[in-house]
Amino acid sequence: MLETTIAAIGPLDEAAMSTARQLQTRLTKPAGSLGLLEELSVRLAGLAGTCPPPLPSPAAVAIFAGDHGVHAQRVTPWPQEVTVQMVGNFLAGGAVVNAFARQAGATVTVVDVGVATPLPTPDDHSPAGDARVAARGGVSGHGRVDVPRLVDANVRRGTRDMTVTAALTRDEARSAVEVGIRIAGELIDGGAALLVTGDMGIANTTPAAALIAAFTGVDAAEATGRGTGVDDPTYQHKIEVVRAALLRHTPDPTDPLGVLAAVGGLEHAALTGLLLGAAARRVPVLLDGVIAVSAALAAAALAPDAVGAMIAGHRSAEPGATVALRQLGLTPLIDLGLRLGEGTGALLALPVVTGAVRVLHEVATFDSAGVAEK
Numbered sequence: 001m002l003e004t005t006i007a008a009i010g011p012l013d014e015a016a017m018s019t020a021r022q023l024q025t026r027l028t029k030p031a032g033s034l035g036l037l038e039e040l041s042v043r044l045a046g047l048a049g050t051c052p053p054p055l056p057s058p059a060a061v062a063i064f065a066g067d068h069g070v071h072a073q074r075v076t077p078w079p080q081e082v083t084v085q086m087v088g089n090f091l092a093g094g095a096v097v098n099a100f101a102r103q104a105g106a107t108v109t110v111v112d113v114g115v116a117t118p119l120p121t122p123d124d125h126s127p128a129g130d131a132r133v134a135a136r137g138g139v140s141g142h143g144r145v146d147v148p149r150l151v152d153a154n155v156r157r158g159t160r161d162m163t164v165t166a167a168l169t170r171d172e173a174r175s176a177v178e179v180g181i182r183i184a185g186e187l188i189d190g191g192a193a194l195l196v197t198g199d200m201g202i203a204n205t206t207p208a209a210a211l212i213a214a215f216t217g218v219d220a221a222e223a224t225g226r227g228t229g230v231d232d233p234t235y236q237h238k239i240e241v242v243r244a245a246l247l248r249h250t251p252d253p254t255d256p257l258g259v260l261a262a263v264g265g266l267e268h269a270a271l272t273g274l275l276l277g278a279a280a281r282r283v284p285v286l287l288d289g290v291i292a293v294s295a296a297l298a299a300a301a302l303a304p305d306a307v308g309a310m311i312a313g314h315r316s317a318e319p320g321a322t323v324a325l326r327q328l329g330l331t332p333l334i335d336l337g338l339r340l341g342e343g344t345g346a347l348l349a350l351p352v353v354t355g356a357v358r359v360l361h362e363v364a365t366f367d368s369a370g371v372a373e374k
């Protein structure tokens, strides 16, 4: 599945991009006045292979949840159980990502790709348990905006501690990537015109930093951030943890699956698959924060043309995100100092993407509107 997906990923369509560029010069506005939106509209035309490209609606957020063996190294102040508890919160509609998804009219799909704690069974009648059970079933198709959906695709109950051994076997990494490819396909088959990346996994900024260092070659200190907000001593320790993992495994960036297995996470690997799956179907994906962009580096290493389907939603406050975006050649649409993850920053950027495309659909030309040119 991974190989056929990679083989299906191709470059942007030059003819559609040139049509979009031409159209931008004829619309009733000074050329270039829509800044980054013009460039984005051209890229989306190239991805769709047609101008104007389809409006990116409806959108679907996929939140991949996983736990991390490296949590044992005290790289985050939060207990690991918060991962499964937040999964319950997503399914009950109570997280920030749910509020922003409702605002954007996007569906929410939560995918357990590597949560350590088993999710509640149908006889769990806690409020979160009830919500999770209600959300089960109907794994394919585009859900209702107000009903988050759970997909049970657990590959392993959390990764191993990457400072001791490889986080995942190669097969586990591949299985998680293929979960992401499958979810992309299901969401697109269900009608989604744009995918949004989401993540949940206590400690997951640590493997994200290791992936960014491995794929870009920057030092651990440049790739590592404070995550949920660790204090100075914990931050210094976190950098040393990332450095130790890189020294132990010396991951080879030309072997992306090997890198994901050595120092990645199950949600990072699944996000890599989501990006590849969307690119293969020529559907755009809005990247959220540092977890998403670390996965984007893996996807770009597997299939360079996959970057054509990626839109950087925002600039996360995590320094590694900026390092990764630079390597990907992507400019974030908004920069609000967010450092939450879940898909929140990407969802806030969705109206910008819609605006960029709507211009090509709706704005009059100088000719049609009878407006004089300079």
Ligand SMILES: Cc1cc2ncn([C@H]3O[C@H](COP(=O)(O)O)[C@@H](O)[C@H]3O)c2cc1C
Binding pocket: 075, 076, 077, 078, 082, 086, 199, 200, 201, 202, 203, 204, 205, 206, 226, 227, 228, 229, 340, 341, 342
């Ligand atoms: C209540 C809560 C909600 C969250 N939503 C996203 N994250 C974010 O923070 C975590 C990563 O930060 P670190 O590596 O420092 O643990 C991830 O779960 C990420 O999705 C959250 C974290 C918490 C505590």
Ligand SMILES: O=C(O)c1cccnc1
Binding pocket: 205, 226, 227, 228, 288, 289, 290, 291, 292, 316, 317, 318, 321, 338, 339, 340, 341, 342
């Ligand atoms: O930018 C992110 O994605 C992020 C930052 C801190 C914690 N979790 C996620």
